[in-house]
Every structure is written in C-alpha cells, then in structure tokens.
Amino acid sequence: MADEKLSPNLFKRVTVDSSEKEKINTPALTFTQDAMRRLRQNKAATISMWIIIAIAVISIITIFVSPANPNKQNLAYANLPPKIANWGIPGFNGYQDGANRYAGLGKNVWFVLGTDYLGRDLLSRIFVGTRVSLFIAFIATLFDLTIGVTYGIISGWIGGRVDTVMQRIIEIVSSVPNLVVAILMLLVFKPGLTSIILAIALTGWITMARLIRAQTLQLRDQEFVLAAKTVGESGPRIAWRHLVPNLSSIIIIQTMFTIPSAIFFEAFLSYIGIGLPAPTASLGTLLSDGQKVLQVQPYQLIYPAIVIVVLMLAFNLLADGLRDAFDPKSQR
Template identity: 35%
Template sequence: MNPEPIIAPSMWEKPDRSTTAGEAIATPSLTYWQDVRQRLWANKPAVISIGFIVVLILAAIFGPLISPFSYFEQNLRLSNIPPVFETYRVSDDTGNNTRFFLNASNFNLYQVSEGGQVEGLLRGGRKDILKKRQGFEFGNTDIVLDYSSRPARLLRADGTTLRPEGWQWNMTYVFGTDQLGRDVLVRQLYGARISLLVAFVATLVNFFIGIFYGGIAGYIGGKTDAVMMRIVEIISTIPLMLYVILLMVVLNSGLISIVVAIGSVFWVDMARMVRGQILTLKQQDYVAAARTMGAGTGRILTRHLLPNSIGPILVTLTMLIPSAIFIESFMSFIGLGVTPPMASWGTLTSEAVETMRAYPHQLFFPAAAISLTMFAFNFLGDGLRDALDPRMRR
C-alpha cells in the first residue's frame, strides 16, 4: 500500500501570474515633511490650535476695519452695558410698546429694539435719594425703579413687580461696553493686534539673532564660543521680566518700548538651544565632507547645520511666542505697556479689575483671550514636537 501524501497535490499548483496585486505598494513612500504634515494633521489639539491662530490673525487684521466703532470712541451714556441682559416691555394706552433692559449695576434703563440693538439711555424723573427710587414715564404708564434692596426692582403704579420677558444678546455691543462707553469687542480685536505684533517681533528676533548667534557660537567653538556665551550668561543673570521693566522705565512706556525691550533680550534661550544642536551636528560626516569640498562657514551653517536643526527650532519658537505675549500683557497690566487710548489685552485686564465685581464680563474677555492664545501656541508646539520627531512615527 502506498502511503497517503502528506501535502495535497492541489497545494503544488503554480500561482497565477496574470495579476499584479502582489506587486502593488501597500503604503506609498512619503518624504520627511510629508510625514510631518500627516502626523501633525492627525493631532487634533494642534489642528484646532492652528485654526484658532488663523482666525485670531484674520480677526485682528480685518475686525477693527469693518467694525462701526473705533477703539477710542467714547459714549458715556452707554457705559458699562453688559453683553447679555433681561428685557422688559411696557405698553401705554395708545398701544405703543417700549422694550428696554435694566443695568442693575448702575441703575439705568436702556431702550432696546426687537432685534437686540441698544437704542439709547432712557431718561427718568428725579431720583429720590432717601427712598432710593426713580420714576419713569412711558406714555400714560408709570414705572418706578426701586433700588433700595438688591437686586433692583421695577414696579408698576399699583405696586406689582414688572416681570422680564426673557434674555437678549446685545447685538450692538456684542461684548458690551467699558466704563467709558467704548466697544469692548473692537478694543479686544485691537489688543490682539498688539499681542500678535509682539509675537511677530519675538519670532523675527529669535530667527535673525538667536538662531545665527547660537549657530556661530556652536560651530566656531573655542574662544569665540566662550566669549559669545559669556555675553549670553551675563544677560541671563538678570531676570527677563526685571530687565524688561528696567529698560521700559528708561525708554518710557509705549508700544515701541515693549518691542525694543523684548527684542533686546528674548533671543537668549533660542541661542542656547541652537548652540547645543550645532555642537552635536557639527561632528557628523556630512559636515566634514562639506568642509573637505571647500564649503565655507556660512554655507555649512545655512545649508547643512541649521536646516537639520529646524525641528527643535520650530518647537522652541512656538513655545517662546506665548511667553512674549504674556510679557507684553503683564507690562501693560502694571502700566508700563501701551499708553491710552491704545488697547491691549493687558490694559483691558487692568481696567476691568477695578470693576470686576460689578461688571465681570469686562475682565472675562481679555483674560480668556490671553489664556486661549497661550494654550493654542503651547498645543501647537507639542504637536510640532511630536510630528518632527521621527521616533514618534508609528
């Protein structure tokens, strides 16, 4: 008896070579920057941060241009108006309806349209200081504002309380107004211009001074490196915030003083980081090959060393930008920043602190803008760090 074959004859059939499916490339080859972009877009916090930064830049550039108000225009009759309010409606004997809202912080009534536009301040009768009351006439209908207790109440002639009809968003001043009746939204957007300008200056300073200063020190080395880094250490011994304050006291307050102060010292951390990268990369074989072929110091730095350090440079840059924005906001907060009537997030925060309990919305918007901007740049820096690191590739 012949033993049964261990392998079935059908398994010895020749494969079908008419199809090229086996030769298809399952995953297309990507360049380094294509792979970086793919990993960056897969990072949702970084993508959201990019979108927020783009929207912020566009709003800061075009927002004040299309706004019907300017950042310095004052209207004391419409001061301290909130962005959201409860509306009331009063009808007289002729059938006319008057829609208004009560600002419970300054005990004023403001007429508002059906669409939510603030039309003006309603004038009432003389205030009774002792009884803490004020009367208002709406045709044949009388309303009494009683602010003897908190919250203030609106009373009809028969003593019953006038009930609000609902909440309404302020469509004239979307973010409300400040203590001088200026539109908070347009001042917020103008403050974004100041902060983004400071961020742009910090970027240029880090690029043109910090990168090349650290690159030259790290590549040349020796006594040149020692002298250049001692200068960096001397600047670093003084705290950055104190140095900026001292420099701005000498130059007086203003936007130009902030730019000069930040531009003169903000490149130190970038120079140190680039120097460390260059010290590591200059020992590589491709640098020795370029030097053997007669490439000069400038060409080796700009064509070989700095491009290979672009990953850490971009990450450090995105981390330093929110620091520059915070420094400008802090300087403006303590009175050493931009001068009135110019607006920045720091000055808006400083002005709002004085009326924080009565008008918290004036503090919320600039504080939220500073926080969201710093979060956006930090998330973007984290995303770039992960995307530029080849070891993070799955």
C-alpha cells in the first residue's frame, strides 16, 4: 500500500496572543481554601456539619427557652406517650395500647416526646442531655488543643532524653483504662461533671500528643525550620509560626475524632450510674432510665438513643470528610 502524503491544506495555523500564554485559568487557592472546597464536595460531611451546627444552636437556645422545666415532677403525668396537640399523628396522638392516656388531663396538656416515670418532659430532658454531651465534647477538645498539642510539640522538638522520658510518661498514663481513672476520681470527688472532666483531662490528650510528636519529628528537619533557626528565631516562635500551621490538619482531624469519643465516654459513665447524679439529665441517664421500661414504654429509650446515634454518626462522618479534605493522599 502506497504511503499517503498529507497536504498542507489540511492543517490550520493557530495563533496565540502573547498575553494569553501566561494566563492561569484556574483561580489560585490557598491550602485551607482548597481543603474547604474538597470538604464541600463531600455531601455526607457537609450534611453532618449542618446537623451538628443545628443541634448546637438548639441546645444553646433551649437554655433560655425550653418546652418545660426538665426537672419538674408531676406524678399525674407519669409515663405519658408522645402527643403533638390534637393533630392525631400516628405515634404522636397520645394513645397507648388502644387507650387515650391523656383523657381527663385537659386539652392543653400534651408532651411532644412524652414523659418519664416521674412525669418530667422527655423533650426538655433530651435538650439538657444533649447540651451536657456537647459541653463534655468542648472540654475534651480544649484539653486536646492545650495539653496534647503542647506536650507533643515539646517532646518532638527537643527530642533526646527529654523525648524518651516524656514518652515513657505517656505509656504509663495510657496503660491505665479510662474507666479505672473515672472510678478513682469518684473516690476523691462526688459523681458529676468534675470527676468526668478530670478523667478526660488525665487521659484524653494522649492520642493527640503522640500524633503531634510524630509529625513534629518530621517537620523539625525541614528546610523552612532550618531557615528559621538560621535567622535566629527562638524555639517557641518557630513552634507557633511554623510548626502549628503545618500541624493544623492533624489537629483538626484528631479533634473531630476526640469529640464523639468524649460524648460516648460520658454517656457510658452515666448509663452505668457513675456519671451525672440525679436529677441532672444526660443522654446516658436517659438511656439508663429508658432501658428499665423498654418493654412497656419504648419511646423513653428510643428518642435519646436516636439523638446520641445522630451525634456520634455526624461527628464521625465530618471527621472522615475533614481527613480526606486536609489529606488528599488518604482518598482511595
């Protein structure tokens, strides 16, 4: 087969303006802007973030505006099923086992999620319990950002014998289970937020410290750190201006994983009876009370369980989204 020759008429010369050669069509983005762009593309993480924001806002608002007093007892209203006005919505019409439990209590008496065995409004107590869980999460985050980050940077930056001693301290502290620490706190303090906060303060920061220390060991020999040392910057200034910004992704991701762990820890302690004392409500105490009447009043367990499941799931999905956004290499 003979070779076919291409005619010059088949080609068209393309001229490019010199001003267009260096033009960047994609807008320049900082690392944070690019991470937020990737986070917005993760629908599950975005929805979880708005759910967390909505729950937090509702919890704060209900400090000032609440459907009822969460600790007010009225045995005449004990174990009432959920009811919303007179709308007759199935499951929220006040009927239980075919009987109207609100008969004779008046037209204006109704509780959206029902009442517990002492006649206390379950919805108001769930608001209080959610607020307590978010407060515990905030405290855990505070200890992670103060003790954990500081301890990890100091250990990784100084290195040598100091690093060895500090890591042995972490190993000793981490060898004691969190539950044992919480029980030991009860020997000194009464059951309540104080003992839970101290238990978290003693052990909750260890994972953060280890991660920060490992990353600091890698960053301290980087060129930008050596350049900062060359111009005479002090260690604390280098840590604050150079290490912390480069550790921000790890700090944010680990913080988001710490929050659900702290929420579950408080709920577990309250569930087994060594958390918040009565009459203070928490998700753990609500689950414990609801479990006792699960067969006859299942709603008392179901609704607090839904709240804690939504909280845990939302924080975990958001943490996964932040991990993928700040560390694209982790995406599969």
